[in-house]
Amino acid sequence: MTGRGSATNSASEALAESHPDTVRNRIKADWLAGLSPFRLLALGCALVLIGAYVKILRDLTLIVGGTEQLTTIVLVALGAGLVAAPLLSERVAVPIGGVAAVAGLLLYFSVAGIDPGMLVPMLDTLLADFLTLADGMELMRVMEAQTLAIAYAPAPAFLTWYLALRGRYGAAVVPAGLALVFLVLTGDAMMTPTLVGALAGTGVVAFGELARRDAGFESVDVLTVVLVTMIVCSLFVPFVPGGSNGSSLIHGIGAGTLEGSIAGSPDRSAIGGSVELSPEVRFTIESEVPSYWRTAVYNRFTGDEWVRTGEMRPYEEPLDPPPASGTSRVTQTVTVESPVEVMPTAAAPLSVEGDMAAYTEVSDQGQLYPSVTLREDDRYTVESAIVDPSSRSLARAGTDYPDSIERRYLQQPDSQSGAFSDRVDAVVEGAKTPFEKAQLIESHLRNSKSYSLSVDRPDGDAASAFLLEMDEGYCVHFATTMVMMLREEGIPARYATGYTEGQQVRSDSWVVRGTDAHAWPEVYFPEVGWVTFEPTPAGERDDVHQDRVDQARQNGNPNVDTDESEPDDPDPDEQDPGSDDPDEQDPGADDPDEQDPANESPPSEPDTNSSDTGTTTGGGGSGGDSGGSIPVPSRDQLILGGLIAVGLAAAAHRTGVDRALVRTARLYWQRPTGDPTTDAERAFRRLEILLGRRYRSRRPAESPRAYLAALDSEAALDDRVYDVAIARERATYGSGVDPAAATDARKAVDELVRRYGPIGGRDE
Amino acid sequence: MTGIDSTGLEEEEPAHDSGAIEALPVEEAASLCAAVERNVAEVIVGNEDVIRSVVTTMLARGHVLIEDVPGVGKTMLTRAIARSIDCEFSRVQFTPDLLPSDITGVNVFNQQTRDFEFQPGPVFGNVVLADEINRAPPKAQSALLEAMEESQVTVDGETRPLPTPFTVIATQNAVEPNQTYELPLAELDRFMTKLSLGYPDPEEETTLLGRAAAHHPIEELDPVADRRDVLRARETVAETTVQEPVREYAARLAAYTRDHAEIGVSPRGTIALVRAAMAHAVAEGRGYVTPEDVQLVAPETLAHRISSGAAGHRDTPGAELVADALSTVPVE
Known part of the structure; x- marks a missing residue:
């Protein structure tokens, strides 16, 4: 601070040299006055x-x-x-x-x-x-x-x-x-x-x-125009890269699908509302053992989306294996069936073989990503180290986490509430080891929430909302909530997305579809590594997803199956639409009312909501229910409309268009006032505007009669013009005009405007 | 040399029934004007505007100053008007030796009655022609001007009212300016209008010659109205509506002249303007004044009241300035 003081002194000396006193005084005056x-x-x-x-x-x-x-x-x-x-x-x-x-x-x-x-x-x-x-x-x-x-x-x-x-x-x-x-x-x-x-x-x-x-x-009008235009x-034109909410989710796979929201973007993954499932086949994976095929790992949670921190680096050498002692190596060969930007592998990947290695990047979290879009029939082979620890080793693992793990995987958003923390404490009460806590949390979520693809996007912090308020959700909600609950307890955890094992078509071959898209938590155990947990109720999920595949098959969707994956013996029930009401197949289409604990709807209630095809709803949650209502402009639309109106008004003011518009409007529209004097005067003003457009305006110092006479000498005027002029003259200068004459004048001008006016008038 | 032409001034009393005079309907007043104008036009060729102005000035209770070269029919016009409305016409020829009593009249001792008897001067007429008013010295001029202003004359301490209607039509010779007593601006102000006849164009003059060569047409002129009609028409003019916008317009015109000249239009001038406009409106058959009326009468009622200050340069700036005012001041 001494430096600042001396700087001030030298500055004031400099000022005093050039302009003694005045500069400082002037600045002070500006500043105050x-x-x-x-x-x-x-x-x-x-x-x-x-x-x-x-x-x-x-x-x-x-x-x-x-x-x-x-x-x-x-x-x-x-x-x-x-x-x-x-x-x-x-x-x-x-x-x-x-x-x-x-x-x-x-x-x-x-x-x-x-x-x-x-x-x-x-x-x-x-x-x-x-x-x-x-x-x-x-x-x-x-x-x-x-x-x-x-x-x-x-x-x-x-x-x-x-x-x-x-x-x-x-x-x-x-x-x-x-x-x-x-x-x-x-x-x-x-x-x-x-x-x-x-x-x-x-x-x-x-x-x-x-x-x-x-x-x-009045000079603000230009500024108004500029601001409104901006x-x-x-x-x-979205000038902010990736700034418009939601668009970053679209990466080849359609937004609004579960897959799109959990496996679409490598950088971030949002927690959404209702989603649909694509039954198309994405990959065929040849592997000796089934696994969750992981495509992305995220570590930072913002309250409504997951973010992957750290830089990507090109894949150059095999990755470090997990610290666990008893890992088994599995080699998978993945054949891409439809274009994707992810690279599913079993956790934890170690090495990529072949040409694909040159197009592979590795994230800070040890996940492989393709640096190019993978196309149909692209193949790659990955070797993974599968961690399959015994419960005992997990229970023994303790809490001696490495610093790098604690730094990355314990972050919580400030938005998380105290109630969340209380609830987590209640759930894990009595548990001693992280493993016990994780198990308690996993079973709590599995048992207390049901699976549904048609839910409203949670408001505020997604984990808190799901734990405290919601009764159903899908894998994203389950996984997110479990990760945040673990972090609340000081257990490093992260959010992984990818695909479940898929349909087994041979002893070592798996067909993975869009419907298999999934998200799950991974929990870190010292000396073991990342262990996958599954808080999502498996049975319900499988039912929903399988129904979707069957339905798509029934509809004849060509990409549902590979050569091998078609059912050998199609279920006759499924071929018969009469016996199989599609709505009943679809637990995801439950009435939204079920989310409201006060209103327990019986499951047999007829379902009007075919939300399997419903896209992500931005939080309104009304989905397909609003069919019959009159469309009301949203608040945003009203604000936008208002803004545009203000801008147009300012521009009009600037260019004088408003006055011209008012004149034209006055020309066409005269409401009888009940006062004959006013009516006659207005009628004449309209007449003057009309004549002004057709011939020339009356000069200010020109008396109305002289004006009409001058016009008449150039082009014979309609007789009604004089009637109007005289009515107005009586009204203005005389002792008044009778109502009938005023009305006549008004009607005469109406007629003249219709005949000679700028709109619809015919020139002669 | 006192050229007093007192054509029968026997009936002394003016009709004192002015309070009981009922206004003519506007249409009748207008047709009266038209009849008089038509009648006068029998003897005066062309100059319809001037005839109209003289008639309307009379109805507006004003007086007329006609400035012109000799021999264009100033006297003829005045006499024709007087005759058309069946009014007393008298004439004063202004000369340098004219005395005020030559205008107002004198008390003469009557030997028979052994008493003084008032011998009324030519000013006791309904239409008085004051010919070549600028030839008489100011003393004589002012005698007439006082009579004009007050509609009465005072002789030997006795005040005598002048007959109604009473209109002075003065003429002023535009030639030989060195031998004249120019009327001061203050006195010019008392004339409601200042007109000019001008020479007839060849066509008009041909017509004129055709009429004048045979006989004196004025002798054959029949009255088309009587004195009472004129008085009633004057009432009509007095009752004419002048609305706020018109009054404002007149005031703005006057203000314009005051802003742009050393001496602009006096309030008396503004009053004269509006009254002349009222009469003009009546002559047009309208019971209300429009800005057009004001515009039409403005040059003749305002121009002679404006002075640029330097003596001898009165007329031109006045006329120009009024034209400027009319083309500048906006009409509501």
């Missing part, structure tokens, strides 16, 4: 801009922790800006902001275990890191996200606020704007905060400019 409405708006926008990128960081800290520190440090930065604005010159304050930014980064590197002293020689590595980030790797996938968020936040906030307060609006946008752009490039920024930030940045510059020019409020365009 310049609180015009536009300046307030510009400052407000600056705060919103800061708020936009801080909000993104805050959302991040809600998951990884550190929300309070982030809020505190941003508030401190804003306070510093407020204090610095009247005291420090820009030559001092801007470097301070820069130093703060660098210090923040150094802090991050020190926490991340990188020696700051090594930074200079490592500059290219550092640069590469940042380029990687900017290339779309989200902060959320960086291990020390919390530190980075806190280190990243204060400097732009300070600089932007400081510059805005000093009236340097253009420059003020830069720091916070850059911060926001960086978050956009990393893919952390969601649509809304990005848009709000961009609008606020525009607002800072525009309002700042208006404040400087002391402009009137908002509206953003809705049609």
